[in-house]
Amino acid sequence: DAKTTQPPSMDCAEGRAANLPCNHSTISGNEYVYWYRQIHSQGPQYIIHGLKNNETNEMASLIITEDRKSSTLILPHATLRDTAVYYCIVRVANQAGTALIFGKGTTLSVSS
């Protein structure tokens, strides 16, 4: 059963912010929100993860709503190289023996 819901596709102009939404209304208290992306014909790449506070790193920002039922991944200045499938995944942290389960993700197309 899918734990997250994402729009199948989004478009973004190069240089603009890309805001990718994710709904996870059944998230448990000990589950984190993870974001990965997959550029065509490559393995998935870790982007960011968070529990309840907003998080930022060199790649992106993650905004999680106060009720934790949804989140938004923000790429502040999208480039053509950000064109990829973005996956939002919820899982318990510190579970090295538990695999990531991928949904269908959002295909982000960045154009000039």
Add this chain to the structure above:
Amino acid sequence: GAVVSQHPSRVICKSGTSVKIECRSLDFQATTMFWYRQFPKQSLMLMATSNEGSKATYEQGVEKDKFLINHASLTLSTLTVTSAHPEDSSFYICSASDDRGYNEQFFGPGTRLTVL
């Protein structure tokens, strides 16, 4: 950062032959590694969980005798596709879970298998 490598990146083989794919964690130890398969325009599908020194755990519908997994060390897992057929043609991706910190999974670059 944590790096996972796969070898080979591409392989073409004849139907009926066996193909071995290697997955290595280069700068960290991974007690657990995972194997995924991805068909065109589809998402990644988990095939099996590989634990160092023990038998792999296969997902429902994945034939364990066809997809042999060996995890002989904390940095190496192998997937052997035995008696490959054209329907086994796919993109195979491994990942390794860093035993430190928050156990983010790091993915290899994938292996494109084409069975003629």
